[in-house]
Amino acid sequence: MPTNHSVPMVKVAMPPRERLMPALEQVLYSGFVAEGESVYEFERRFAAAFELPVALAMSSGTAALHVALLMSGVRDGDEVISTSMTAEPTNIVILQCGARPVFADVDPLSGNLDPDSVRALIGPRTSAIVVVHYAGYPARLDELRAIADEHRVALIEDAAHALGARYGDAAIGTLGDYGIFSLQAIKHMTTGDGGVLTLRDGSRADEARRLRWFGLSKGVPRTQVDIATPGYKYNMNNVAAVIGLMQLEHIHALIDRHIANGRYFDERLRRIPGLEVTSFEPRARPSYWLYSLLSEDSDAVEARLHSVGVAASKLHKPNHLHSVFATMRRPLPNLESYYRRLTHLPCGWWVDDDDRERIVDALTRG
Template identity: 70%
Template sequence: MPPRDALMPMLEDVLYGGMLAEGEHVYEFERRFAEHFGLPNALGFSSGTGALHVALLSCGVRPGDEVVTTSMTAEPTNTTILQIGAVPVFADVDPRTGNLEPASVEACIGPRTKAILVVHYAGYPVALNAMRALADRHGVALIEDCAHALGARYAGQAIGTIGDAAIFSFQAIKHMTTVDGGALTLRDPAKIRAAKKLRWFGLEKGVPRTEVDIVEAGYKYNMTNVAGVIGLRQLDDIDEAIARHIAHGQAFDAALSAIPGLSAAAVEAVSEPSYWIYTLLSDDSDAVERRLAEIGVAASKLHRPNHLHSVFAPYRRDLPGLAEFYRRLVHIPCGWWVSDADRERIVSALSKG
């Protein structure tokens, strides 16, 4: 949260101002968020999950369509596909990054494919040029799940600008938080009006409620002014917070890959990760976790590969790249709250072998 004395007066104005729900604070947040992160536009949502659901619908995904996706992610990436009645097709990941591997994605594209859904896992950008080329060649949409990757860049472009749609999450443990919240950006501005209606029951804002006509059922995914004002104040400090993630990530890259048995995740030359959490690879990831636990630092694999959940059992495939990545994976903290001294303690503990 921003400093109390800066946030509270703004928050109180909203809480006692009579306009709690979606309103001017949300719209100002949308404008400033898009401008700050170099996006063509931004729509505020109650969560990244809601934004992703509408992103899929905006890209034409309907029941029975296939979405080529990754299992190495948080579950909402894929539960939203099921929510539509569409079919997740799990492509394999590069064992050096945990990110979708373009050749595997291409092999999964078929006549029913409507979209490729990529996740910039842990804040490390996917091979976006290759994914864009694949989507164009096969005439399918490219959707970027940037929930982990606020502030990352790829080939000189802001993350979220290469896909046809992209989403961000402002849930409690992300680079920035509005307690819960999300944003959707759409490459085609002509799709914004329909996306706004999906965000709000299918209703058009600004048309009197007694005259408006719902033609497609929408959802209750709007951002509130309360979340909007928190987001607005967070934007003042966000560059500094992201810079801390990146500084820690780069320092770990240099220090940890010099230790025998450990390696940093591969980063393409054109890729600028924002290191939401640090991806460390080790032939004995359990030993890394134990060593860090001894100095009071939590490390883990964070997620369960989604295809291992029962709900995704019908879509399970053999994913050898993911199996290798997951076996070697251990995430270590590299957020803005980690001090330089903590970072050195982590490096020192791991360098003891």
């Protein structure tokens, strides 16, 4: 990704120094830097901020996804319907469970899973569907939820790109049996590295807590506790949690700016001949981590924006093109079309009114 543009594609959001540094200093010298009260406070506030039934703080979005797959019963030899149009962790964790991703095709105008393709691929070995809200645009959750229910398989929302997005009355991440968020450096919100797992069935939260901590129950003396199922070291620590707590103080303002920019682009760019904006259902409210623009000449769109100092590019390689997934390749004509036509534009809180006008002007003239 080019880094010398005056408007970068992504930017790390940090709370104001005068708020963050005293809080960090306090936790760093408190003697309690591992998982503790700051983590639990972060979980409560994150759940409240994003209307989640429960939020479990993890070391990464990848860790959250791994636990979600295990909680869904994904095991050796299983199949998980997934998308190739995502960052690699979505599908690598499926392999780590001993399962195989079965790549469904996407909607060519959104890059998100096409429910008809998902339905056609469900088989006796399917144990879960992983849906990604690519770039922050909600996928067709109603249909995917219905398919999962009909076939009694788990629906996992990989909402790594979609913090703050909504689907109808529901917060993103709450229509799946599990939802995960990434708090990695360049997402809407970061704790340095980190992730959050949410569960529809809150009564299973302790099971997930044990999976994130070796299989042990926290709060039970180490000499008395018993590991029945091996878990991982996937917990968040107090230092990351304090960064997260500070981030929560301004996260809605940042996400609102992503959304305002995204809506501005939707409105202005759809009128330019040769450009097509990403489609989503009327009930979906994207949180526009990146803006995804479609055209017949994505190279020309990129070059045009680069010429005015704006980063523009594709961001991920469709996962099935990696050799580790070679045996799982299947025809994905809509994905090919979407990917060929795709250019991501910067859309976040750092894109000011002048920048977005410059972007629209450049594309109008291009």
